[in-house]
Amino acid sequence: MDWGAIIETSFRGLLGETAVVFALAAIGLNIHFGFTGLLNFGQAVFMAAGAYGLAMMVATWEQPFWVGVLVGVFVFPVILALLLGIPTLRLRADYLAIVTIATAEIFRIIARSPSLDEWTGSSDGLTGFARTFYNWSPFDTRERYVFNLFTGNQFWVVIVGWVCVAIAVLVTYIAVNSPWGRVLKAIREDEDAARSLGKNAYWYKLQALMLGGVIGAVGGMLRAIATQSAQPQNFITDVTFFAWVALILGGVGKVFGPVIGAMLLWMILNFTDVFLRELVAEDLIPEAVLVDTQVGQVRFILVGAGLVLLAVFRPQGVFGNKNEMALDDR
């Protein structure tokens, strides 16, 4: 057994750029669902907005990197939130769920279409938009950092990523503990009550959709930067549900919940992956039961089973308050 590799990979899951990406996506979802009660099943499209906002500005239209960042973080996701929210937020929560999941798929399929190759790079996606970012890196590309966990470039992405997470957590913390956040929670609990007390529920829901979308877009953009490519395959529906898993694992409606949830999720996924591979390689699991190529799938089965247990025995997640959860069942 190569315990070194197992521990190293687990830590990369805990602290690496994937945890960062999904932490940001889940923080966004937490603002939507945890604080405002909006069911967004299309967080992947907000992430894609961040990735493609940057990639298209820089790679397709040859704009400076910072223009790409502004467009990817603010312009694309805000326009998207308005497009999704204006027609649906007057309706019941489930309509937003349907519209978001459909939009995420529509976007991905359109981005993949060969006729848009010139702009989106179709299924190959766009590349070569992140050079400026890596040029700013203070780390040596030939060195490895943090007990050999990361290369110089990876470490640079991870550092910037965790700074983004810290900012997102801080903004969330201040916002949800302000009178603004109080209105969001009131809308989550009962929209009509909020309205009867003079709060414009519709406008607050739009604001929440925009804020959560922007934070998700930062995650998507970091994913594109880390892989140095913006591809439709990186924003499939699974991505949305991984973000949901991270949120539920950590605790819905808790500021730190999604961050811890994303870290734990990727640590567990990485750990089970390497651990099972080691067991297979050492013949501790017979070939009749499991072969190397199946491990990638089996780890998801195991994590899925773990989530079922979590839902039964600790439905409030790592951070949640069980008494508070119980109040939900009126």
Next chain:
Amino acid sequence: MTADQTSAPDVEAARAQLSDVAWEPGVAKPDPILVVDGVTRRFGGLTAVDVEHLEIPRGVITALIGPNGAGKTTFFNLLTNFDTPDSGTRHFEGGDLANVPAHKVANLGMVRTFQLTKALSRMTVIENMKLGATGQVGESFWRALLPFMWRSQEAEIEKRADALLERFKLDHMREEFAGTLSGGQRKLLEMARSLMVEPTLVMLDEPMAGVNPALKQSLLDHVRGLADQGMTVLFVEHDMDMVQDISDWVIVMAEGRIIAEGPPESVGQNPAVIDAYLGAHHGAPLQLED
């Protein structure tokens, strides 16, 4: 309290003015706060509300009664713009309510409660209260991120909320989730929360439903207190004792129409009201069907 002493004569004056008003549906009042004209609301083939003309007197407690299905709650929703009428106009303090969104109605000074109490369960009692305050600086997103801009206002709001909680005897529940309150306490909380809006017209949809007799008395006192403080109260209620006890004026609805108006002692004897509640043929000799 000095506020009571200064405003008390106003209630008396408002009550005195009502004594000259005729006891008939749609009668004009000396100083109405809310005027309704030709309001109808249909659900498919059913006309739920059809009110030709109605004036709600200012500064007193008005009860809206009627048998089940009379359209009281629908009428309430129409008055507060939670629902839009198919025709007709509503004027609050002289201003037209057409096309005013429900949340703005509250900011105009008309606040309502709900038949099924809407306590915000997973928020604490004090948070419920603070939500009610209008014109909060920190309710704008960008200013919310700069706590120094709203801290002092928040402190004032909290002080006002604490005073109301004490008055409604909910101060010991201050930090509890509203979802843990009893049904009666939720009614109290909802009423206290609506006062945070500093309304001129308070509309209570069945404030006594599901409240035990001991709490009922204190709720009655609170409703009376609202009028003493210069607010106008309009409430929907089934509890006749409460109606007799505290209302200055009673409006009776049946099948979507206003069928009677008058002081509480007048409506009990009104034949139209008795018909509405007991059916038009009561008192007729029973006949065996063969």
